[in-house]
Amino acid sequence: MKPLSSPRRRDILKSALAVGGLGALPAPGLMRIAHAATGGRTLISLQLNGGNDTLNTVIPYADPLYHSVRGSLAIPAANVLKLNTQLGLHPALGALHSLWSQGKLAIIPGVGYPAFNYSHFKAAQIYASGDPTLATTTGWFGRSLDLLRSSRTLDALAGLTIGNSGSPLLNAEDVYSPLVPASAGSFVLPAMSAGQAAALTVMLNQADSGSNLLFDAVLGNGRAALETVAVVQAAAALTTSVTYPNSAFGNSLRTTAQLLRQDAEVALVALQQGAYDTHKNQLGHHAAQLQDLAGGIAAFWADLAAHGLQDRVVMFIWSEFGRRIVPNASAGTDHGSAHAALVIGNRVRGGLYGAAPHLATADTVDGGNLRMQTDFRSVYASLLSNWLGFDDRAILGGTWPTIGFIA
Amino acid sequence: MTWTREDAAHLLRRVTWAAAPAAELGRVFALGRDAAIGSLLDYDAQPDPQWDNYNPLGLADPQTDWSSFKSNMLVRIATSKRPLQARLTWFWHGHFTSAVSDVGLKLMGRQLETWRTHAAGRFHDFLLAMYRDGAMLTYLGGNANIKGHANENFARENFELFTTAPGPYDENDVREAARAFTGFVVDSAGQGQFVASRHDDGTKTILGATGNFGADDVMTLANARPETARRICTRLYRQFVGERVSIIELSRLTARWRATGGDIREVMRTLLTSPAFWDVRNRGMRVRDPLQFVLALVKGLGLSWNATLAANAVGTLSQMGAAFLDPPNVAGYPDGELVTGAANLLGRYRFARYAVYGVDTAGIVARVRTGLPEPASAADLLARLPVVLGMAAPGAATRSAIGDWIGDSPRSGTALDQAILGGLYLLACSPEFQVI
Numbered sequence: 001m002k003p004l005s006s007p008r009r010r011d012i013l014k015s016a017l018a019v020g021g022l023g024a025l026p027a028p029g030l031m032r033i034a035h036a037a038t039g040g041r042t043l044i045s046l047q048l049n050g051g052n053d054t055l056n057t058v059i060p061y062a063d064p065l066y067h068s069v070r071g072s073l074a075i076p077a078a079n080v081l082k083l084n085t086q087l088g089l090h091p092a093l094g095a096l097h098s099l100w101s102q103g104k105l106a107i108i109p110g111v112g113y114p115a116f117n118y119s120h121f122k123a124a125q126i127y128a129s130g131d132p133t134l135a136t137t138t139g140w141f142g143r144s145l146d147l148l149r150s151s152r153t154l155d156a157l158a159g160l161t162i163g164n165s166g167s168p169l170l171n172a173e174d175v176y177s178p179l180v181p182a183s184a185g186s187f188v189l190p191a192m193s194a195g196q197a198a199a200l201t202v203m204l205n206q207a208d209s210g211s212n213l214l215f216d217a218v219l220g221n222g223r224a225a226l227e228t229v230a231v232v233q234a235a236a237a238l239t240t241s242v243t244y245p246n247s248a249f250g251n252s253l254r255t256t257a258q259l260l261r262q263d264a265e266v267a268l269v270a271l272q273q274g275a276y277d278t279h280k281n282q283l284g285h286h287a288a289q290l291q292d293l294a295g296g297i298a299a300f301w302a303d304l305a306a307h308g309l310q311d312r313v314v315m316f317i318w319s320e321f322g323r324r325i326v327p328n329a330s331a332g333t334d335h336g337s338a339h340a341a342l343v344i345g346n347r348v349r350g351g352l353y354g355a356a357p358h359l360a361t362a363d364t365v366d367g368g369n370l371r372m373q374t375d376f377r378s379v380y381a382s383l384l385s386n387w388l389g390f391d392d393r394a395i396l397g398g399t400w401p402t403i404g405f406i407a
Numbered sequence: 408m409t410w411t412r413e414d415a416a417h418l419l420r421r422v423t424w425a426a427a428p429a430a431e432l433g434r435v436f437a438l439g440r441d442a443a444i445g446s447l448l449d450y451d452a453q454p455d456p457q458w459d460n461y462n463p464l465g466l467a468d469p470q471t472d473w474s475s476f477k478s479n480m481l482v483r484i485a486t487s488k489r490p491l492q493a494r495l496t497w498f499w500h501g502h503f504t505s506a507v508s509d510v511g512l513k514l515m516g517r518q519l520e521t522w523r524t525h526a527a528g529r530f531h532d533f534l535l536a537m538y539r540d541g542a543m544l545t546y547l548g549g550n551a552n553i554k555g556h557a558n559e560n561f562a563r564e565n566f567e568l569f570t571t572a573p574g575p576y577d578e579n580d581v582r583e584a585a586r587a588f589t590g591f592v593v594d595s596a597g598q599g600q601f602v603a604s605r606h607d608d609g610t611k612t613i614l615g616a617t618g619n620f621g622a623d624d625v626m627t628l629a630n631a632r633p634e635t636a637r638r639i640c641t642r643l644y645r646q647f648v649g650e651r652v653s654i655i656e657l658s659r660l661t662a663r664w665r666a667t668g669g670d671i672r673e674v675m676r677t678l679l680t681s682p683a684f685w686d687v688r689n690r691g692m693r694v695r696d697p698l699q700f701v702l703a704l705v706k707g708l709g710l711s712w713n714a715t716l717a718a719n720a721v722g723t724l725s726q727m728g729a730a731f732l733d734p735p736n737v738a739g740y741p742d743g744e745l746v747t748g749a750a751n752l753l754g755r756y757r758f759a760r761y762a763v764y765g766v767d768t769a770g771i772v773a774r775v776r777t778g779l780p781e782p783a784s785a786a787d788l789l790a791r792l793p794v795v796l797g798m799a800a801p802g803a804a805t806r807s808a809i810g811d812w813i814g815d816s817p818r819s820g821t822a823l824d825q826a827i828l829g830g831l832y833l834l835a836c837s838p839e840f841q842v843i
Contacts, residue, residue: 050736118578119567121738165728165741166748179748186726187750190760196829199812200756203837206804214650214694217744218752218838225749277736279560280551330551334559366578 041388042260044269044315045141045169047127048293050277051120053286053333054322054370058109058340058356061088065359073282073327083107087356092290095298096342103350105342106405110357110373112338116321116366120277120335123320128168130380130396140380141268142172143395144388148267149175155265156227162252166221167270176220177268178228180259182252184236189229201226235262242303245295249273253300261307267388276319280330293317297344314345314387314406316379325359325368337369341379347387349407378403410440416797417690420843421647422447422679423490424699425706426797444679448527448672450489457486458493458523461516464714476512477731478717480519485702485712495526495671497698498646500732501739503537503569505546507732514542514597515732527672530639530664534570534626539591539599547737550593554607557585562625564737570629572638576614583611587620636664640674647675648683649692650743656683691799691842694743697727699843700755704762704835707796709774711767719761726754747841759835763828771831772824782817783826785810792830801839809833 060066061077062085080088081097087109089097099105113132117123122134129136138146145159159177161167170177180187189197204222209215235258244250252271259266273296274289297315304310322339338357357363357370365371377400384392386406393399415436416426426432435443457463463482466475487493499522507515521540525533537543538561544550547561562585566576576584590606591599601622611620614628629635640660644652656678663677664670683689695703701720710716724731728746735741763771778791789806793799801809809830818826834840 117573118563118581119573120736121567122573161748164725164730164735165751166745168745171744179750181726181750187753189753190757192760192832193829195812196833199808199833200836202808202811203805203833206802206808206838212692212842214692214743214747215838215842217747218694218841221744221747221749222752222838225753228749229753277560279548279558326556328558329553329555330548330558332548332551332558335563367582 040264040312042266042269042313043383043388044256044271044313046271046273046315046317047124048274048276048289048317048319049272050275050319051123051321051323051335052274052276052289052319052339053278053282054109054319054336054339054357055325055359056282056286057090057093057290058083058107059088059090060086060356060359062086063359069326069359071327073331073333083352087352090287090290092287093294095294095301096344098298099301099344100350104346104348105344105350106348106353107340107342107351108353108374108379108403108405109340110338110354110370111318111341111376111379112370112372112374113376114372116337116369116372118321118335118337118366120320125168127318127320127376128171130377137168137171138173139167139169139171140384140395141167141169141270142175142177144268144384144390145170145175145177146172147391147394155263155267156224157231157259157263157266159268159270160259160266161270162255163270163272167272169270170268176217176224178224178232179221180228180232180255182248182255184232184255184258187225187229187232187236189226231263232259235259238262240303240306242299242306244299244303245292247292247296249292249296250299253296254303257300257303257307257309260304260309260312278323278332279328279334280332282327282332301344310346314343314348314383316383317342317344318376322370325364325370337365338372339370341376343379343383343405345387347407349405351405353403353405374403375400382406410436412436413799414440414685415443416799417685418443418447418679420703420797421684421693422494424485424494424702427703427707427795428709429794432797441680444676447491448675448679450492450527453489455488455492457488458483464712464717466714470512470516473507473512474718474721476516477507477721478714480516481717481721481731482712484698485705492523492526495675496523498643499526499533501734501742502642503533503540503543504734504737504739505542506734510542510545514545514593517597518542525671527675528670530635530669530671531627531630533671534630535623537569538565538588538622538626541593541597541599544591544593544599549588549591549599552585552589552591553605554586554589557582557589557607559585561585562588565625566629568738570626570638571632571634575632575634580613583613583620584625587611587613587625588622591622630669633661636661636669639669639671640664643671643674643678644683647678648681649689653683656681691839693843694747695841695843696740696742697724697729697746697751697755698731700727700841701758703797703840704759708762708766708771708831710762710770716762716766719765720758723754723758723761726757727751728754752841755841756836759832763832763835768824768828772827775827775831776823779823779827781823782819783823784817785813785815788813788818788826788830792827792834796831796834796840798834798840801834801837805834805837805839809837 059080061080067074079091082088126132128139130140161179166179238258244254278286318341319339323333323336354374381392381400382402384390419426462469469475484493548558549561552558563581586607594600663674667673721731728751729740813826
C-alpha cells in the first residue's frame with residue numbers, strides 16, 4: 001500500500017488548508033465526523049508493553065498440546081478462569097473475567113497482519129500507524145484528530161498520551177496532543193510572573209517555521225502544554241472513593257478518570273502498561289504484570305461507574321506481538337506473532353470474535369508462531385466506525401470489514 | 408573556508424554539552440577549525456581527573472545508594488575534561504542500551520566504562536567487549552542463554568539494533584546466532600565468563616556462513632556486513648548532523664569506515680569535517696536531548712555542581728522523558744519530537760526555573776553583569792544573555808517577546824538583576840534553546 005502519509009505532509013496539508021482546499025480528504029467522511037464528534041465517546045488504547053504472552057493470557061486450557069508444549073510454563077487447567085469449554089483467562093485476570101460474565105468483554109484471540117515483524121519497535125510502529133509496510137509515520141489516533149480538526153475546533157484534550165514520552169499513536173500531521181504524566185500533579189507551569197507567562201505564550205505562538213519540523217513540534221507541544229495545564233490541574237484535584245493500585249498504571253488510570261470527569265471532549269487516550277518482554281523466568285513476572293493490569297482496570301471501571309461515565313468509554317487492549325509457542329531454556333518465551341486483543345465497555349457486545357490460533361506445528365507460521373486469524377485493521381475499523389463514528393476508510397487508507405463487537 | 412565564533416559555538420553545541428562558558432568558546436575558536444576538531448576528538452592524552460573520581464560529590468554510600476550513584480555519574484559525565492568522549496559515551500549508552508533498574512549499580516557503573524573505553528575505538532572491538540559486558544549479559548538475558556532452546560533476546564537485538572538493522576537476516580539467523588551466543592555467565596566481579604558446558608557447540612548457519620560458531624564469530628560476521636557500517640554511520644550522522652541523511656555524505660562515512668576497519672574516531676573526523684556538518688541549513692535542526700538541555704543550562708549559567716543540584720537534575724530528567732541511566736527499552740532513550748511532549752517541556756521549564764532562581768542567583772548576576780553596561784537596555788540584554796547560554800541568536804519573535812517583557816526603560820541596580828534572571832529563564836524556556 002502507499003504510505004498513509006509522509007513526514008512532509010504536515011506542511012502540505014497546512015498549505016492546502018490555507019488556500020481552502022482539503023486535498024484528498026473525502027467530503028462525506030468529514031460530514032459524518034462533524035456530526036458524530038458531538039457524541040462524547042472515548043476510546044482508550046492500552047498497549048501491553050513488550051509483547052504479551054497471548055497463550056498464557058487467553059489460555060487454550062483444554063488443548064493437550066498447550067500443556068505438553070508449554071511444559072512448566074503452562075497454567076494448570078484447574079486454575080484457569082473459564083470462558084468456555086476451550087479457552088480461559090489467566091488466574092490473575094479475575095476483574096476481566098467478571099466483565100466477561102457481564103457481557104462487557106470482547107476477545108479477538110488471533111489478531112495480526114500478514115508477514116509478522118518480530119522487532120518490538122517495528123511491530124509497535126505497525127500497530128500505531130496501521131501500516132504493515134512501515135512507511136507511515138502518523139498514528140491512527142493522530143490521523144483521526146487531523147480529520148476532526150479539518151472540520152471543527154478541537155478541544156485541546158481531544159487526544160492525549162499518558163506516560164513519560166509521546167506515543168506514536170498520536171503522531172499527526174497537524175494536531176499536537178498533550179503528553180500528560182501518570183501522576184498529573186506535576187503537570188504544572190513552574191512559578192513565573194504574569195509578564196513572563198505572557199512572554200512564553202508569545203514565544204510559543206510564533207508562526208511555525210514550516211521547514212524545521214522539530215522546532216515546530218516544540219512550538220506545538222509547548223502550546224498544548226499551556227492550553228491544558230489549568231484543566232489538567234482541575235482534574236487532578238478531583239477526589240474519588242476508589243483506591244487504585246499503587247503503580248504507574250494505577251496512577252495513569254486515575255488520571256484518565258479524572259480527565260474524563262473534567263473534560264467531556266476527551267476522545268482518544270493512549271496508555272501503556274507493564275513490562276511483558278518475558279524472555280526469562282516468565283511465570284511469576286507475567287502474573288505480576290497481569291495482576292497490575294486487572295487491578296487497575298477493576299478500579300478504573302468502578303471509578304467510572306461512581307461518576308456515571310461507564311457508557312462513555314471503550315477500552316481497547318493490545319500488544320505489539322504475542323510470544324513463541326515453545327518456551328526457551330531460560331523459563332521464558334521469545335518474540336511471537338499473533339496476539340489476543342481485548343475490548344471492554346458497557347457498549348461492547350461480549351464474546352469471542354474470530355478463531356483462536358492453533359498450536360499444531362502445521363498450523364503455525366515462521367517456524368512455530370501463532371497464525372493470524374483477524375487482521376488488526378478490521379478491529380480498528382470497527383472501533384473507529386461503530387464506536388466513534390469516524391470515517392475508518394479515510395483514517396486507515398482502505399476498507400476493512402468491521403466486526404460486531406460494538407453493540 | 409571561513410571560521411567564525413558561531414562556527415566554533417556550533418561545534419561545541421553539537422559534540423560537547425554547551426558552547427559555554429565564553430572562555431572555553433574563545434579557546435576553541437582561537438584554534439581554528441581543524442585544530443578545534445582535533446583537540447576535541449584526539450582526547451587520549453588529555454588527563455581526566457573529573458571522570459576518574461567516582462564520588463565527585465563526596466556522598467555517603469556512592470556504590471550502594473541509587474540516588475547518590477546517579478548524581479555522581481551525572482556529574483562525572485558533565486565535568487569530564489574529555490567532553491566529546493563523554494558525549495560519545497552517552498551516545499553509545501543509547502545504542503548498546505541497558506537500564507540501571509534492570510542491572511543494578513555495579514554493572515551499570517562498569518558498563519559506563521565499557522562505553523567510554525570504546526567510544527572512539529574500532530567498532531569490532533566494541534562489539535566483542537559489549538557481549539562480555541556484565542550489564543549487557545544481564546539486560547538481554549545472555550546470562551540465561553544456554554544450549555537447548557536458546558534465549559533469542561540478545562541475538563535479535565544484536566542484529567536489529569546493534570549491528571545490521573533489519574534486512575540481511577531472517578528468523579533462522581536469529582535462532583542460529585542465539586545458539587552461538589550460548590554459554591556466558593556473569594561472575595561475581597560483574598564480568599562475563601564463558602562456561603563451555605552451557606555452550607551449544609554444534610554447527611550453525613548464520614548470515615550465509617556455516618561453522619561451529621561462537622559469540623565472537625557472530626560479531627565478526629555481523630561486523631563485516633556493509634549494513635552494519637551503514638547503520639552505525641547513519642546513527643552518528645543523525646546524532647551529530649540531523650535527521651535527513653544525505654546519501655552522498657553517508658557514502659563518504661562508510662568509505663572511511665571501510666578504509667579504517669571501522670575506526671569510529673576516523674569516521675567522526677570525516678563527519679565533523681564534512682560540508683553537511685557545517686551547512687547552516689542543518690543548524691538548529693536537532694532537539695537537544697534532555698540531558699543535553701540540563702547540562703547546557705548548568706554550564707551556561709556557570710553553576711557549580713553540588714548534591715542538591717545534581718539530585719534535582721536527575722529527578723527532573725524523568726519528567727523530560729529520559730530517566731537517567733534508565734531508558735524505557737532496548738532501543739534507548741526516545742529522542743526528537745518524542746521528548747518534546749507537553750509534560751516533557753514543562754519538565755524543562757521547571758528545571759530552568761530551579762537552575763536560574765534556586766541555586767546561585769548572586770553568582771549568575773555577577774557573571775552576566777561583567778559583560779553589560781549599567782544601565783542596560785533591552786537590546787543590551789538581548790545581545791548578552793543568549794551568548795551567556797551559548798545559544799545562536801534567537802529569532803525575531805522570541806527577541807520581541809523577551810524585549811517586551813524587559814521593557815523600554817534601561818535597567819540598573821536590582822531591577823537589572825531581575826531582568827538578567829528573568830531573561831535567562833525565558834531564554835531557557837524559549838523554543839530556540841530546545842534545539843541545536
